[in-house]
Amino acid sequence: MAPRGRGRLSAIDLLPDDCSAIIAWAADQLAARDRTQLDIYAAFREKLIAVQGETGVGFDIPSFSAFNRFSVRLAQMTRRLEQTRDIAATISERFDAAASDDLTLIAAEAIKTLIFEILQSAGDGGLSTRGAQELANALRAAVAAQSVSTARRQAVEAAFAEKVEDVVETIGKEAGLSAERVAQLRRDFLGVRT
Amino acid sequence: MMNRILREEARLIVLKALRQQPDEQLNSELLRLTLETFGISRERAWVHDELRWLRDMGAVTLTEAGSILVATLTEKGARHVERRTVIEGVKRPARPEA
Numbered sequence: 546m547a548p549r550g551r552g553r554l555s556a557i558d559l560l561p562d563d564c565s566a567i568i569a570w571a572a573d574q575l576a577a578r579d580r581t582q583l584d585i586y587a588a589f590r591e592k593l594i595a596v597q598g599e600t601g602v603g604f605d606i607p608s609f610s611a612f613n614r615f616s617v618r619l620a621q622m623t624r625r626l627e628q629t630r631d632i633a634a635t636i637s638e639r640f641d642a643a644a645s646d647d648l649t650l651i652a653a654e655a656i657k658t659l660i661f662e663i664l665q666s667a668g669d670g671g672l673s674t675r676g677a678q679e680l681a682n683a684l685r686a687a688v689a690a691q692s693v694s695t696a697r698r699q700a701v702e703a704a705f706a707e708k709v710e711d712v713v714e715t716i717g718k719e720a721g722l723s724a725e726r727v728a729q730l731r732r733d734f735l736g737v738r739t
Numbered sequence: 740m741m742n743r744i745l746r747e748e749a750r751l752i753v754l755k756a757l758r759q760q761p762d763e764q765l766n767s768e769l770l771r772l773t774l775e776t777f778g779i780s781r782e783r784a785w786v787h788d789e790l791r792w793l794r795d796m797g798a799v800t801l802t803e804a805g806s807i808l809v810a811t812l813t814e815k816g817a818r819h820v821e822r823r824t825v826i827e828g829v830k831r832p833a834r835p836e837a
Contacts, residue, residue: 558780565745565779572778623776626769634761650811651804654766661769676768676807683805 556607557615560593563600567592575616576623586612622665629661632716636708648687648701655680656708659734660716667720681734709734744830749779749789751820751830754798757812758820764811766804783807796826 557568567589574585586609593606607615633656658677684705688698709731717727756773757763765773771786783806790810793799798816802809818824822832 562742565742568780569745569748569778572776576777619776619778622772626773626776629769630760647802647804650764650802650809653762654764654769654804654807654809658766658768661772676766679768679806680766680804683803683807686805 555615555618556605556611559604560607561602561604563596563602564593564604567596571612571615572619575619582613582616583609625661625664628664629657632660632712633657636711646697648684648693648697651680651684651687652701652705652708655684655705655734656712659709659712659730663712663716663720663722663730667722678733706735745779746789747828747830748777749774749781750793750798750828751832752777752779753786753789753793753810754812754816754820754829755832757799757810758817763817764809767808767810770810792828796828798826798829 560568570592571585571589574580574588575582589612590606593604597603633653636656655677658680662675662677684701687693688702713727713730713734717730722730752774753770756770757765767783767786767790770790771781771783774781774786787808790799790801790808793810793816794801796815797813798819799810799812802811812820815824815826819826819829820832822834825831
């Protein structure tokens with residue numbers, strides 16, 4: 546079983562709530578790219594020390610290497626979210642836009658999350674399909690709801706299955722997932738039919 | 740105080756993220772991850788509270804999908820991102836650089 550969730554908390558995750566705004570400030574500075582990371586770290590450190598002085602709360606100031614890992618993680622995640630948006634945009638036109646009901650909406654979100662999680666898994670080793678799987682289950686539940694017509698149900702199921710095939714096949718290959726993993730994803734998202 | 744500023748900022752990040760999607764919708768799990776890239780690392784429940792607040796302000800509509808919420812941007816939410824109207828309690832977007 547692949548590890549789920551975010552795994553071990555980083556030194557930055559462990560900072561108390563009083564530091565939230567400083568962490569957000571640092572992330573903003575890193576994303577802006579006008580200052581060096583060392584420079585931002587120095588200011589980050591100073592701000593944290595000021596919080597310690599003001600509030601009297603004791604905590605460890607993260608090291609520069611922890612700060613660097615934080616920065617790399619943010620940058621990678623930003624890039625993967627952008628890629629997800631681009632990939633989802635290219636395949637979304639094949640969704641039935643005319644019938645934009647809850648089913649279509651949930652299916653689109655399940656696909657987006659699946660894309661992100663496949664991209665993420667390639668970088669981080671383990672495959673965590675937490676969000677995508679929850680959405681796939683929600684879709685199944687929504688499809689099974691009595692109020693949906695049989696024809697509509699079948700149309701959404703077929704469109705969803707086709708998209709999942711596309712995504713798993715194309716991105717799975719690009720991300721270098723093993724055939725075994727690809728098969729597992731298919732089973733997770735499409736049920737045991739395939 | 741610090742908490743209020745962070746929430747206002749998080750709400751703007753959410754609205755902007757929705758605006759950037761071709762379908763102007765995004766689920767709470769991807770929104771949670773988006774917030775993380777801005778250094779706002781919170782549980783999904785926290786994100787759900789902010790989404791419900793934004794819904795109550797008329798900035799988004801929500802669809803429940805099991806344990807996840809899907810947010811869709813409304814006209815009012817889009818107008819805030821475009822600086823055409825102000826929703827109190829959401830950070831104002833920065834002016835575009837000249």
